[in-house]
Structure formats: C-alpha cells, structure tokens
C-alpha cells in the first residue's frame with residue numbers, strides 16, 4: 001500500500017509519509033512514519049485529535065473580539081482543558 005501524507009504524532013512533521021500496516025490492525029502499531037521510523041497506533045492519533053477537540057469546541061461558540069490592541073481585553077477566560 002502506498003504511504004499517505006499526513007501529520008506524524010511522533011516527529012511532528014506536518015506532512016510525513018505514513019504507511020498503514022493493515023496486518024498490524026488493532027495491535028497499537030498499525031502505522032509507521034517513513035520520516036522518523038516510528039511505529040504508532042490509532043490511540044496516538046486519537047490522543048492528538050482529542051487534545052485539540054475542547055479548544056475547537058470552545059472556538060466554535062466563542063464570540064468574535066477585537067484585536068488585543070484595538071480595545072476590550074477584559075475577558076481572560078481560559079479555554080477548557082488548560083492547566084493552571
């Protein structure tokens with residue numbers, strides 16, 4: 001199977017050649033990155049997506065605000081999931 005070009009959760013390359021290893025399906029190492037040579041699984045990809053999900057959900061309902069140098073900056077509510 002031809003590698004597909006996707007972000008790698010291991011080496012953080014924005015576009016890496018990822019091989020899908022169907023013969024490893026469900027074993028946690030069904031992907032390999034041809035850029036960094038790491039094997040990884042669906043759980044790593046899901047964790048990367050899950051880390052962003054609350055921020056994206058918060059953004060969808062956030063009101064538009066002026067640029068910081070253009071006025072009101074009183075709303076300092078952090079996005080969900082942020083560690084203080």
Ligand SMILES: [Zn+2]
Pocket residue numbers: 008009010011012013016033034035036037038
């Ligand atoms: Zn990689």
